Amino acid sequence: MAQTGRECSIANALAVVGERWSLLALREINLGATKFDQIARNTGASRDILAARLRALVTAGVIERRLYQEHPPRHEYVSTEAGKALRPVLHALMEWGDRYATEGDPPTVLAHDCGAELRAQAVCSHCGGPVAWGENTRLVRLGTVR
């Protein structure tokens, strides 16, 4: 994708999902609200904007539009593998929002299979040690600025 600025997978990711209504639509689809009307109501997005965002996400391969009823034809939206792989992004936003952007108790709470309320911790998949961004991590390579 032609763009100026740093060569960067964050920028590339945001070119696909870097818009409020896109990520909120993906939240709903990943929660199982797959119909257009549900997604519109549950996100609060205007129908025109939502329709445009869903089309773009289909084109990008993040969701699929699927016929679930033939007479009359009715469609739903489901996550592809790429859409499901956005869950860590959504969860990181939720944890940040719980702490810095929401007053009062977290509106949504997950539990882990172990039974505990879920608080995720990032670990290094090689050594299993905790990851503290910028403290015990370092840059090996940084995308160049074009």
Add this chain to the structure above:
Amino acid sequence: MAQTGRECSIANALAVVGERWSLLALREINLGATKFDQIARNTGASRDILAARLRALVTAGVIERRLYQEHPPRHEYVSTEAGKALRPVLHALMEWGDRYATEGDPPTVLAHDCGAELRAQAVCSHCGGPVAWGENTRLVRLGTVR
């Protein structure tokens, strides 16, 4: 914050940082590019849009504008604790982008202190077991739709 749709910390977070240039500016500031001109060049943002986004981030308490030279007065932008806490969001976007939105090798690579190239894995901070969103997690409470 008055809004329709689901009561949700993801929505609340995106109301603060849910805009492409805001997150790219935070990427640069967290990388240590703290001057306006650097942030503009390294993100590719237009100066007007960038100035508006930085002002909003200062207002939201995610970054601070700091005088680093008195004659002539020169300012830089630094992350607050809330801004540093966005690193997991940025990293989750980078990992997704590396896989689904970037052609070829990842432009930016981090290493963990153990020496290995960093691939983060989310674990439950209670039991230490792996977290697979939607597979070994379940909703305890879901924000209501207003």
